[in-house]
Amino acid sequence: MTRTRLASLSLWLALLGLSGLVVARARYSADLSAFLPRSPSATQQLLVQQLRDGLASRLILIGIEGADGATRAQVSHALAVNLRARPEFVSLSNGEAASQERDREFIFQHRYELSAAVTPERFSVDGLRAAIADNLEFMASPAGLLAKSLFVSDPTGETLQVMDEFQGAAQPRRDHGVWSSGDGARALLIAQTRAVGSDTDAQAQALALIRAAFAASLRELDTATAATPGATGPLHLLLSGPALFSVEARATIEHEALRLSLLSTTLIVTLLLLVYRSLPTLLFGLLPVASGALVGVAAVALGFGVVHGITLGFGVTLIGESVDYSIYLFVQSRLGRAAARGDAAVRSLWRTIGLGVLTSVCGFASLLPSSFPGLAQLGLYSISGLIAAAAVTRFVLPQLLPVGLRVADLTPLGAAAARLIARVRLPAAASAAAGLALLCALVLLHGRERLWNRDLSALSPVSPAAQALDANMRADLGAPDIGTLVVVNADSEQAALQLSEAVGGRLDALIGAGVIAGYDSTARFLPSQATQSARLASLPAEAPLGARLSAAAAGLALRPEALQPFLQQAAAARLAAPLNRADLDGTSFALAADALLWHRDGTWHALLPLRAAAGADNIDLVRVRAALATLAPGQVLVMNINQELDALYASYLTEAVHLSLAGLGAIVLLLLIALRSPARAARVIAPLLLAVLAVGAGFALAGTRLTILHLIGMLLIVAVGSNYALFFDRRAADSDRAALPLTLASLLIANACTVIGFGVLAFARVPVLSALGATVAPGTLLALLFAALLAPRSVLAPA
């Protein structure tokens, strides 16, 4: 073993060892932060927080269909009882009266702290008379019995006042005592998981528990109705919500990735076995790929601290390019050992491959400055992976190949291809290419308005049917959606509540003006201490209150002595400590408080979700912002989460397009410098651009709008295709005609592998995978075809 050989092998092994160590210890993340800017604004930070662990991310919507309403209600009840006992769930609501009564009891107990109507004037003689007269009228109504039980304790009607305030939200319909859909065909429940939405494993477990509880309640039902089997008809469980989506998306992606990569690996391995006719050669050929992937992940882990799942997923496409290097090496030099000897032809081969690697690096380097970690990581992964794969092919592989390793001679295949290409005359090919370029440019120009899909949902793996079911159940339940919010930031809980109260005052005016239908606020069920104290201070002591009550009753037909409970309770409330967060425990307000008020890193955040006015799809954000503009500047934000997300996505799509164009510029510059001839550089770039144009025009014609994944696919076309084009340029430069058939054959095999790998991806059901596959497979095929057809005929003619 020579010293250089020893040196390169030990360097390689050390690199692999180090990379393995880094990869094993790296942190991996599968949340949305890959899609979020590296230095997010306050709004964006809140956005990701809400998406990852906000209330909406923790809600699972449950529907029960089939049989009759009574049976569904029975199952709904059984499900609720079963799941409420599980620590995995914070709450389970199905509209049953029991939880409502707890809430009503809470409101009754704390009516003087909660009612906005409690002012000193209300407890003056005139105020008491007016409030009591109002309630007497209610009592005289047929529904008065509801009020009567309250009247002796609460003649001014504070309990009803608070309930009226809380009633703003649309309540789901009830059927047989439990929530049901608007058409009454489906019983509905809402489960809130303890785990945050981004904890996909915990969410998967929660979903499994719900399914198990449903199955158990069906068995109970079967036992109960054993006398009349089948009388109730089959029942179905429907689940929806972010948790279900993320669990299913993960399962689909895992399943698809496994199935498709098995398929493409089998196909590629079969092809390479046919070509190499040697298993060891095949295995040696995969060494650079594996090394590249390992080094790539390690580089990302070192560079970013955390590796995004999306980087791993799409970075695997690196195989498409790195497997080519060993193919070129094996096929063109018949065996790599020649490379170690360093003869002229082999050195020329390596110059070409090296330039190809540099071209790809230029392309992917354009992603590095992206403000979105997902793209920047993809860039770093590809650059380091490709360099590592090429270096391993160049310096390590030839050292490892055993003597006597042979690959089949592919000269006949290459010669046949050369004869085919030579039949097309260059001027004809060139004019056809120019015509095609023009045509594609026209198609793209015509459809430029609709070329890019700037909607984030384009990347969503959730099927439209599942999205429709979710929207349906959400509408029936009035479940919180991530819509328009007012966000209040403050230094303390009390400051956040006080500011929420101030915002609430402005929002009430907007309700009056018809701009919004309503809003939710923690300050409704947990007013600030200052507000509560002011309300309690409005209550007179027992003796003066009794005197005022007698005076007020004089004008009414009321016997004041019947209201003794009122005097006692008001006096007790006056001295009571104000309500705090812990007092909400056991009511449904605790759940709401957790969702709408929290603190992180010393800042308290309060959310006030807004409801659009009836008949309006959207809330006029401009008017809401204007109404809140003068309140504590910088502490109150108004945002629509979906709009923010789409804007964010659109901005990084635009950025990625610009960066890719810059990358293209860098590639042109590199080729001009390396080839020292504008004509040669143009000949290398023309087939690549033509391939990208043709693929883009194809999508435009098919009505497919391009996403960020299509763009990355186009970068890959240029990266992979540049190798092809450079080989044809090398033929032009060195005129070593004997090697021509082998060059062509290696390009054909390399391209076949790429087309198989990405072609299989094109059939994936996950939009991100299929977009990438559908772009790269035809794109690289076209790049090879165009490069061959546009090559000077002098180099195509075999010796």
Next chain:
Amino acid sequence: MKPPLWALGLLLAAATTGGAAQATEGGPGAGLDSLLTLMAQRRHGEADFSETKYLSMLKQPLESSGLLIYDAPDHLEQRTSTPRPQSVVLDHGIVTLQIGQRRRVLRLADYPQLAPLIDSIRAILAGDRAALERAFELDFSGTLAHWQLRLQPRDAQLAATLKRIDMQGEGDAVREVQVQQSDGDRSVMRITPRE
């Protein structure tokens, strides 16, 4: 088995001689059945009402009057015109109260203990025997031409508020509803159908 001809004759005779025979000869519950069947045939009705409420916390009874409107089977409206206008609409289990400018919406399902009381008049007008029997023991007396129906709560929680409801009527017309509450408060509503 084919019924003998004399049995058919007896049945015809009973039908023509009126409800008295049914109530006595049809056995317990038959009179109630006939009443509820008759009620269920009615699709729409309007009637004037006047109501007096005797509440212990008030020095004098509350008087009110107005119009009742019924549409089978789930809509009942009470429009009070005196002493002050207010309206209460019970529609598919949702009670909407309008008192002056204030509007209040309640769901009967949210008040399971009181819902049967509020729903009782609608249930009798609709001939909804299932709804009535879920909440009350029913005691029918008199004839179809002049009947009395007493409703007593089955549920202890309802009984804590409500002692009983006594209704009187003629054919498919309810003429009087008396509600006796457990604390001694009571109300009497007299109803005059509009034709």
